[in-house]
Amino acid sequence: MTPYVSYLVVAAVILPTVMGSITLLALRHRLGVSRVVSIASCAALVAIAAALTVHASGGTTESYALGNWRAPFGIVLVLDRLSAMMLLLTAVLALAVMAYSVLTGVDRKGWHFHPLFQFQLLGLNGAFLTGDLFNLFVFFEVLLIASYGLLLHGQGPARLKAGVQYVVINLVGSTLFLVGVGLLYGVTGTLNMADMAVRVAAASAGDQGLIAAAALVLTVVFALKAALVPLHFWLPGAYGATTAAVAALFAIMTKVGAYSIIRTSTLIFGEDAGPLAFLAGDWMLPAALITTAIGFLGLFAARTLREMAAWSVVGSMGVLLSAVAVFRVEAMGPALYYVLHSTLAGAALFLIVDMIAKRRGEHGDALTVSPRFCQSELLSGLFFLAAIGVTGLPPLSGFIGKLLILVGVRAAPGAVWIWATILITTLIGVLAFARAGSRIFWKSASVDGEVPVRALRGRTGGVVVAAGLLAALAALTVMGGPVTDYTGATAAQLFDPQQYIAAVMGETSGGRR
Amino acid sequence: MTMELLVASAIAVLTAAGVYLVLRGRTFPVVLGLAFLSYAINLFLFAMGRLVINRPPIYDKAAEAYTDPLPQALVLTAIVIAFGMTAFVVVLALRTFLETGTDQVDGRDDGESRP
Numbered sequence: 001m002t003p004y005v006s007y008l009v010v011a012a013v014i015l016p017t018v019m020g021s022i023t024l025l026a027l028r029h030r031l032g033v034s035r036v037v038s039i040a041s042c043a044a045l046v047a048i049a050a051a052l053t054v055h056a057s058g059g060t061t062e063s064y065a066l067g068n069w070r071a072p073f074g075i076v077l078v079l080d081r082l083s084a085m086m087l088l089l090t091a092v093l094a095l096a097v098m099a100y101s102v103l104t105g106v107d108r109k110g111w112h113f114h115p116l117f118q119f120q121l122l123g124l125n126g127a128f129l130t131g132d133l134f135n136l137f138v139f140f141e142v143l144l145i146a147s148y149g150l151l152l153h154g155q156g157p158a159r160l161k162a163g164v165q166y167v168v169i170n171l172v173g174s175t176l177f178l179v180g181v182g183l184l185y186g187v188t189g190t191l192n193m194a195d196m197a198v199r200v201a202a203a204s205a206g207d208q209g210l211i212a213a214a215a216l217v218l219t220v221v222f223a224l225k226a227a228l229v230p231l232h233f234w235l236p237g238a239y240g241a242t243t244a245a246v247a248a249l250f251a252i253m254t255k256v257g258a259y260s261i262i263r264t265s266t267l268i269f270g271e272d273a274g275p276l277a278f279l280a281g282d283w284m285l286p287a288a289l290i291t292t293a294i295g296f297l298g299l300f301a302a303r304t305l306r307e308m309a310a311w312s313v314v315g316s317m318g319v320l321l322s323a324v325a326v327f328r329v330e331a332m333g334p335a336l337y338y339v340l341h342s343t344l345a346g347a348a349l350f351l352i353v354d355m356i357a358k359r360r361g362e363h364g365d366a367l368t369v370s371p372r373f374c375q376s377e378l379l380s381g382l383f384f385l386a387a388i389g390v391t392g393l394p395p396l397s398g399f400i401g402k403l404l405i406l407v408g409v410r411a412a413p414g415a416v417w418i419w420a421t422i423l424i425t426t427l428i429g430v431l432a433f434a435r436a437g438s439r440i441f442w443k444s445a446s447v448d449g450e451v452p453v454r455a456l457r458g459r460t461g462g463v464v465v466a467a468g469l470l471a472a473l474a475a476l477t478v479m480g481g482p483v484t485d486y487t488g489a490t491a492a493q494l495f496d497p498q499q500y501i502a503a504v505m506g507e508t509s510g511g512r513r
Numbered sequence: 514m515t516m517e518l519l520v521a522s523a524i525a526v527l528t529a530a531g532v533y534l535v536l537r538g539r540t541f542p543v544v545l546g547l548a549f550l551s552y553a554i555n556l557f558l559f560a561m562g563r564l565v566i567n568r569p570p571i572y573d574k575a576a577e578a579y580t581d582p583l584p585q586a587l588v589l590t591a592i593v594i595a596f597g598m599t600a601f602v603v604v605l606a607l608r609t610f611l612e613t614g615t616d617q618v619d620g621r622d623d624g625e626s627r628p
Contacts, residue, residue, distance in 0.1 A: 011537060038525070054560045056562050065570060134587060134590075138590065138594075141594050145597070145598070145601075146603075148601065152605070156612075157612050157613040160605070160609040160612055160613060161609060161613060161615075161620035162620075163605060163609070164540060164605060164606060164618055164620075165619070165620075167598075167602055167605060168535070168547070168602065168618060169542055171547050171598055172535060172547070172550070174594070174598075175547075175550045175551060175554050178554045178557075178591055179554065179557065181587075182554070182558045182584075184562075185561050185583070185584070185587075186557075186561035186562075186563075191583070238620075249561055305525070322529065364516060412560075444561075466572075
């Protein structure tokens with residue numbers, strides 16, 4: 001491995017750690033400098049992740065042994081196409097959310113926003129890069145602990161109530177994670193995921209029951225993070241109650257669950273695992289289809305725009321996981337494309353809803369008819385575009401994503417169900433957003449008077465950030481060819497775990513193919 | 514054989530108590546339940562290195578065989594994380610009670626007067 005790549009891989013984890021510590025210890029009372037440091041850190045992460053993605057697109061899997069302890073004895077960070085892509089997505093989203101928070105003054109609402117944000121990025125980047133199952137647990141804990149703080153940022157009774165539930169359910173999830181990790185360690189004697197893949201493939205018939213149990217326990221944990229029905233109950237409450245900027249950042253948190261499912265299923269419990277291959281798929285597919293249905297039906301049950309945005313996250317996770325759950329290479333590529341789309345679209349919707357709520361005075365984000373408010377035309381346009389993105393209508397990338405998923409699952413068993421669910425729920429989503437939009441913008445246009453304009457921090461800045469996220473969706477559409485080539489190659493790489501195993505376990509520390 | 518039975522039933526009892534308490538309505542039993550669950554998991558992780566007695570985990574000249582040191586390291590990590598999380602959840606529960614006047618995990622009014 002060329003040295004600069006190894007430095008970049010480890011920098012993606014070190015940089016937020018250092019920046020988080022600096023903003024926590026040295027810049028506690030200096031918000032201005034904290035903001036500069038935080039934004040600089042996010043921008044640097046975008047640059048690092050972009051360089052890593054360019055490198056990974058060549059198809060090599062790079063393994064970085066921390067402290068130069070060789071795998072499987074040491075802990076490794078592994079960079080392949082999937083981790084690089086997720087790093088880039090995280091960095092872009094983090095930069096947008098950080099810009100929005102600074103411009104609208106969200107970070108003034110409480111203490112330690114910037115350190116928590118950086119530690120959140122540390123957890124996310126670490127989870128995407130690590131090649132060690134116990135380390136995945138540790139990075140999960142890091143990102144969860146930071147997310148508890150961010151969720152409660154700004155406080156208030158509703159937020160605290162949602163926070164208690166979110167913390168308790170995630171602590172139970174962490175306990176289950178340890179059960180799964182412990183079982184796998186007990187049977188295979190290793191925690192390195194590549195080494196584990198080799199040993200699971202060679203496991204005796206007597207051990208397979210235990211491995212299957214561990215695999216399913218881990219899937220339950222990851223499904224909890226990914227808000228798969230029936231483990232989705234925490235999401236609408238938590239995302240609906242927290243600050244909009246934080247909810248937008250949390251759009252990537254559910255994807256960590258999806259990432260972990262994809263990583264463990266293809267690497268450890270993949271085709272080589274014999275009778276254990278893709279064990280979780282049978283359970284996940286029906287659950288994912290129900291998630292899609294419940295998520296989009298929830299749009300009608302929502303009483304506020306924020307709840308609608310939260311339910312749309314559930315729905316998009318359902319669509320994503322139904323494509324993942326068939327575990328076919330031709331469906332995985334579209335699923336990864338949809339990951340990119342749904343994260344950015346969900347975040348954009350949260351930010352736009354927040355701007356609408358702030359301008360409507362006492363009406364907030366409730367689905368009521370109110371007098372006109374400032375920037376109402378501009379925001380209605382943005383809301384329209386975000387709704388198109390979230391529901392998956394042309395011309396934005398959601399349409400391409402859903403179309404590719406439909407094509408990708410065509411040969412899979414249960415394809416009829418996936419087609420029916422995705423097509424019907426899209427219609428439901430369109431109806432729900434049309435209802436909300438017409439009530440808030442159209443009917444409101446005929447009401448006399450105007451909501452008094454309050455002094456609002458970052459009136460144009462917030463709009464620019466949200467428009468930037470929508471522009472990213474447009475870019476995903478225009479660059480559809482290269483992006484789907486990349487995700488397709490990623491899927492092919494995922495379904496060829498030998499390359500990953502060789503890179504981690506290989507004699508040469510470089511691990512080139 | 515007795516040791517395996519003892520350890521296994523200890524884990525089982527701790528888990529059962531933890532699950533029961535986590536399902537209670539008020540935050541304090543839930544916090545205790547989480548603590549019980551983490552004790553159960555610590556024992557479980559420890560047992561995953563196989564139960565052996567009188568063996569050193571790291572280098573010892575006189576030793577003929579070693580016990581697995583890795584689960585001990587994992588348990589240490591798990592203890593630290595569980596300890597920190599318990600402290601956090603206690604503070605969070607207290608803060609929520611003081612601010613919302615309810616001690617129920619689902620946020621329902623529990624019919625007691627505010628503090």
